[in-house]
Amino acid sequence: MREKRDGREGRIVCGRSWSRRASLACLAAASLGLAGCGYQFRVEGAGPTIGGGHPSASQEPPPRLIVQTLVNRSFEPNLETRYTNYIRHEFTSGSGAEVVPDSEAADLILTGEILSVTAPTLSFSQTRTLESRAEIVVRVQVEETRTNRVVWTQLARGASEFYVTSDLQFNRALQNRALEQAGRLAAADLAARFLLHVESGRLAKPETAPPPAP
Secondary structure, eight states: OHHHHHHHHHHHHHHHHHHHHHHHHHHHHHHHHHHHTTOOOOOOSSOOOGGGOOTTGGGSOOOEEEEOOOEEOSSSOSOHHHHHHHHHHHHHHHSSSEEOOTTSOOSEEEEEEEEEEEOOEEEEOSSSEEEEEEEEEEEEEEEETTTOOEEEEEEEEEEEEEEOOSOHHHHHHHHHHHHHHHHHHHHHHHHHHHHHHHHTTTTSSOOOOOOOOO
16 A cells, blocks of 8 residues: 555656646747747837936036125125135036136126025023024026026025023134034025026026016
8 A cells, every 4th residue: 555655646746747847848938939939028229317317418518607706795794705615615516517717718607695694592591592593595696698698596595503502702603603504505505406407408598588468
């Protein structure tokens, strides 16, 4: 009885092995048949690009941009030079434009002004302020040097919190640090928005005014 069970088990195992080999052979034959009939999987073309931009856009040279010193219209002194340097740094890093010195020829020129600098109180006790925030507002515009046409205007805000201590000199240092951070944030926001403006193709197209109402 044991020999017959072993025989049956051997025949069953052999049958399963033969069935698997037959399936593999059929798959191989089907693959060869598809290849012989001309069915092939191919990927043609350049494929998608990061950001979805057109290949020809990257071949165009970036516009040359001059960044002039901002006009400080706030009551906080000595900010115009630092904020202008922040804008130059951020626009050089990633704005879609090539920042050049004032003495060189350029396609565009950026001018702007520091509109306001405030330091509202965030938290306080019965005797003094505990925490404050430096808030700044900057407005810039970009013009074509050849036609003086305004191609872009933008308002940017920056803010940074700082603690207030009983040491007046240390408080001033903390406020200056917060003003620097707020200026850097505003400059980075301006550069990012200008990059979107350049990549959208609106830089070369004049802004069309809406038709007059009948």
